[in-house]
Amino acid sequence: xxxxxxxxxxGAHPGETRRDFLILTTAAIGGVAVxxxxxxxxxxxxxxxxxxxxSTTEVDLVxxxxxxxxxxxxxxxxxxxxxxxxxxxxxxxxxxxxxxxxPQKDSDRVKKPEWLVVIGVCTHLGCIxxxxxxxxxxxxxxxxxxxxxxSVYDTSARIRQGPAPLNLAVPPYDxxxxxxxxxx
Amino acid sequence: MADARxxxxxxxxxxxxxxxxxxxxxxxxxxxxxTPRNLNYxxxxxSLSGIMLVVMIATGIFLAMQYTPHADYAFDSVERIMxxxxxxxxxxxxxxxxASMFFVLVYTHMFRGLYYGSYKAPRxxxxxxxxxxxxxxxxxxxxxxxxxxxxxxxxxxxxITNLFSAIPLIGQSIVTLLWGGFTVGNPTLNRxxxxxxxxxxxxxxxxxxxxxxxxxxxxxNPLGIDLKGPQDTLPFHPYFTIKDLFGLVVFLLVYAxxxxxAPNFLGSPVNSMPANPMQTPNHIVPxxxxxxxxAILRSVPNKLxxxxxxxxxxxxxxxxxxxxxxxxxxxxxxxxxKWVFWLxxxxxxxxxWVGANPPEGLVVTVGxxxxxxxxxxxxxLFPLIGKLERPRPLPFSIAAAVLQGxxxxxxxxxxxxxxx
Numbered sequence: 201x202x203x204x205x206x207x208x209x210x211g212a213h214p215g216e217t218r219r220d221f222l223i224l225t226t227a228a229i230g231g232v233a234v235x236x237x238x239x240x241x242x243x244x245x246x247x248x249x250x251x252x253x254x255s256t257t258e259v260d261l262v263x264x265x266x267x268x269x270x271x272x273x274x275x276x277x278x279x280x281x282x283x284x285x286x287x288x289x290x291x292x293x294x295x296x297x298x299x300x301x302x303p304q305k306d307s308d309r310v311k312k313p314e315w316l317v318v319i320g321v322c323t324h325l326g327c328i329x330x331x332x333x334x335x336x337x338x339x340x341x342x343x344x345x346x347x348x349x350x351s352v353y354d355t356s357a358r359i360r361q362g363p364a365p366l367n368l369a370v371p372p373y374d375x376x377x378x379x380x381x382x383x384x
Numbered sequence: 385m386a387d388a389r390x391x392x393x394x395x396x397x398x399x400x401x402x403x404x405x406x407x408x409x410x411x412x413x414x415x416x417x418x419t420p421r422n423l424n425y426x427x428x429x430x431s432l433s434g435i436m437l438v439v440m441i442a443t444g445i446f447l448a449m450q451y452t453p454h455a456d457y458a459f460d461s462v463e464r465i466m467x468x469x470x471x472x473x474x475x476x477x478x479x480x481x482x483a484s485m486f487f488v489l490v491y492t493h494m495f496r497g498l499y500y501g502s503y504k505a506p507r508x509x510x511x512x513x514x515x516x517x518x519x520x521x522x523x524x525x526x527x528x529x530x531x532x533x534x535x536x537x538x539x540x541x542x543x544i545t546n547l548f549s550a551i552p553l554i555g556q557s558i559v560t561l562l563w564g565g566f567t568v569g570n571p572t573l574n575r576x577x578x579x580x581x582x583x584x585x586x587x588x589x590x591x592x593x594x595x596x597x598x599x600x601x602x603x604x605n606p607l608g609i610d611l612k613g614p615q616d617t618l619p620f621h622p623y624f625t626i627k628d629l630f631g632l633v634v635f636l637l638v639y640a641x642x643x644x645x646a647p648n649f650l651g652s653p654v655n656s657m658p659a660n661p662m663q664t665p666n667h668i669v670p671x672x673x674x675x676x677x678x679a680i681l682r683s684v685p686n687k688l689x690x691x692x693x694x695x696x697x698x699x700x701x702x703x704x705x706x707x708x709x710x711x712x713x714x715x716x717x718x719x720x721x722k723w724v725f726w727l728x729x730x731x732x733x734x735x736x737w738v739g740a741n742p743p744e745g746l747v748v749t750v751g752x753x754x755x756x757x758x759x760x761x762x763x764x765l766f767p768l769i770g771k772l773e774r775p776r777p778l779p780f781s782i783a784a785a786v787l788q789g790x791x792x793x794x795x796x797x798x799x800x801x802x803x804x
Contacts, residue, residue, distance in 0.1 A: 240470070241443075243470040244471050244475055248468040250468040
């Protein structure tokens, strides 16, 4: 107590005492400790390891006939795999890019032209567009049609009509062999 | 504290405070709040318990976001928390060991109250509310222990709910009602989960009542004498905020030691096996903080009587303010009670040891003797010592006692801790 009072008297500027220094350093260390304590709680809400373990999916393409569409589940979402016919590929390639809302060349959206792989979640509000099953309404461009708010996608799954702002997203994937792809 | 030049911020605060005196309220109860200047570190345990309650609720809510309350999934969901959820092990170990720490703090808090006579007039309701909190804590911790659905969870639930079967005539119907079935099962787990989530908030409510009662007559103090004026007190902030914070840091070191270096030391390894309704573990033990009650239960060879005494050992605490007939609060001035107090501490520890060991030989004898002493202590020694003991003279005031060595007489403002 005594030297504290002494220092106060002799200190050059009031408000720059050893006590101020102690309060500031204590508060700073306390702040770091609180932040370090809160982080584990927030991080516990992030995807857990068992959830992350589901993040890759392998798909065997052999059973998918020409013209057939396959839906697989990846990270809890449907992924559309379309074994496109030459006509569908031509229709997708022949579009004038400048006419598109979300301009993208068909060749930028596929790794092999006969296999289109997209996430089957409408970019408007998250519904699953129709067109995967025989007899579904595929919309005027022969691709997909979202029943929720009428978005229409073409054979490259690009947005052509309706309220959706973007093309159906292409997930990260690789051909691990000629007939197998690995999503994620 | 007062701002001479009211800025925009302080004008907004004043506008709000005029209508909703929240800042005034905090100021009144946490800043200016007059606190006996002679409080020692045994007075840290109340605020520490309050902080621990918040920690338990916080960790509990985050665990609840990952836990599945179903007999078929509960055990696996807890294992998932331990292995897969980010920092799940930390949140769960903090919650598990937090329960033990909470009881350490509350038991210390209660023994402090017993030593310094904090339950005596006019603080009887303050003490009674504290006992209510203890009972709610025991219920909450027991139901929480059932949730991981391990072997100990399951059989603890079976044994504890079966205590109610001791009630004559309607006992078995009550147990069936508690279970929601013919054994402890999924309906039991679901209702325990609901109640385990609910009760902590009821504890918060009772804690608020506890604080209202506390702030009515202010804290008791090591001398056990009434506050006579401002010279006996110091403002809560900064003197006791800093004292409580220092105690908190020391406590967190102990807590962190258990969480990080001995997380399973206080638990039973048997609970790492999934619940098996077809087989009871060889040796059933409750968590350490329930061992004394468990020892009392086992020490009585009659089922109904054992249950009555085990519950009675807690309910007895409700009438402690009237069992103690001494007019003097603090044991410092009670030459006999000062020593007898420690007999109770030893007795409760002995009961804990008895509860932890299989009931054979010496354990049974010690258990019966310790049970007997526990009740004698409160029902016979408390009233008797109060009547027969001759207390030492009490100091005139806290200030007089505190400042005796310092030379100043009732200096008030000239106190040794005055701000430079």
